Amino acid sequence: MTSPGFNTRAIHAGQEPDPATGAVILPVHLTTTYKQDGVGGLRGGYEYSRSGNPTRDALHTALAALEEGSTALAFASGLAAEDTLLRTVCRPGDHVVLGGDAYGGTFRLLSRVLSEWGLEYTPVHLDDPDQVRAAMRPTTRVIWCETPSNPLLNITDIETTAAVAHEGGALLVVDNTFASPYLQRPLTLGADVVVHSTTKYLGGHSDVVGGALVARDPGLGEQLAYNHNAMGAVASPFDSWLVLRSLKTLGVRMDRHSANAARVVAFLVDHPAVASVLYPGLPSHPGHEIAAKQMSGFGGMVSFRLRDGEDAALRVCERTHLFTLAESLGGVESLIEHPGRMTHASAAGSPLEVPNDLVRLSVGIEDVDDLLADLDQAMTL
Incomplete structure (x- = not known):
């Protein structure tokens, strides 16, 4: 071979x-x-x-x-x-x-x-x-x-x-x-x-x-x-x-991460509480064409911003059940975090500071309908 x-x-x-x-x-x-x-x-x-x-x-x-x-x-x-x-x-x-x-x-x-x-x-x-x-x-x-x-x-x-x-x-x-x-x-x-x-x-x-x-x-x-x-x-x-x-299972896991993330993105794009969704698989993403050229899929990471600001972002992070509130990413289980107060707190006050209304999801490989139901209840504020 x-x-x-x-x-x-x-x-x-x-x-x-x-x-x-x-x-x-x-x-x-x-x-x-x-x-x-x-x-x-x-x-x-x-x-x-x-x-x-x-x-x-x-x-x-x-x-x-x-x-x-x-x-x-x-x-x-x-x-x-x-x-x-x-x-x-x-x-x-x-x-x-x-x-x-x-x-x-x-x-x-x-x-x-x-x-x-x-x-x-x-x-x-x-x-x-x-x-x-x-x-x-x-x-x-x-x-x-x-x-x-x-x-x-x-x-x-x-x-x-x-x-x-x-x-x-x-x-x-x-x-x-x-x-x-x-x-x-x-x-x-x-x-x-x-x-x-x-x-x-x-x-x-x-x-x-x-x-x-x-x-x-x-x-x-x-x-x-x-x-x-x-x-x-x-x-x-x-x-x-x-x-x-x-x-040994990276390929099959990434296929599932990507497929689940695409469904989650579609849900978030249509949700009235969401101001914007950051995902390179969206045709509206400014880097979509480049991502499509140099990637074979768009992955399992999704970020989104809440219309009602930081307090709304914190509430969503605290209300999910299947999406575990935790740092890190890329595991088989779904995670949710508030970057401004968690993984990117060290960048506060610097040119790399992230928006305080931002939520980051690491979309896992669970049954996607269960993930969507969890997000739906968490965002019913």
Whole structure:
């Protein structure tokens, strides 16, 4: 098979049956160290599990296959992956162009942590290439992009933004958490690195915290792999196994997430309490045409704004039953949150502050009629 399909790769890449027993599921290698056959006589190259572990290495192989990259690395969290990436490709005094509605944790990392290290950043609207070009400096090393973005579901043209980045000698980094590699593969569109919170759709069951980087260029992959070991925020063997298990059903889960979200969007668009619905699958969405071009589906994340403001948004969040009031996203269960007071509270008062009447849904894979009934009762104020 010269070019197996996505679901085949998700089930088989890096996951050959165990040669000793024939077990079709990869073992969890819960070991910190490995017996050497004489000094320096490593079996399979393994000496210490921070540096290498067979379960985590299998996850690396699978993630690289799904994102069509040269090198994948699994981390203890998405933010650990981001920190390692930025401190690998940037130096004190360098500059990052940041999407104007980036995840609050990414903004906190840049504004409160890496700024103390000397890294500078400029938030811009990435849907306007002229704004991006204007924000570039001779010291710009990275354009940091989320598409769809969290939580406003804005869309960035990856090919166009990659061209702007490369014209200025910078890398384009795409956080692909919302789309997953099932719906979008940024490296094939010119991006240099893909970032994931594997906690979300890749893990898919709200039972693991993790992150990942996938690089297109092998040389950059080698630099990242060196710091992956040297800085040490690696994914544990069991967490790696949980994500590897979940990748096998990513395609079928994303199909259901997307189908359910489309029904939820149709309900919200017609609801009198809703001022606007933010979802790239809507033809009225300003990024709809670009999303349709670079994605194979529009995903399970939906945001909407309430006509009666913040108090109404808070009431809806507090009245749902099947939609659990909680942070995070991408699990099989549906979640609801108020970004301004929850996931994006760290952006309050900054250019990345989100509207206070905004509600974000992570639409799960439950029976969609039950989800619609839950939203209907919650919004009957």
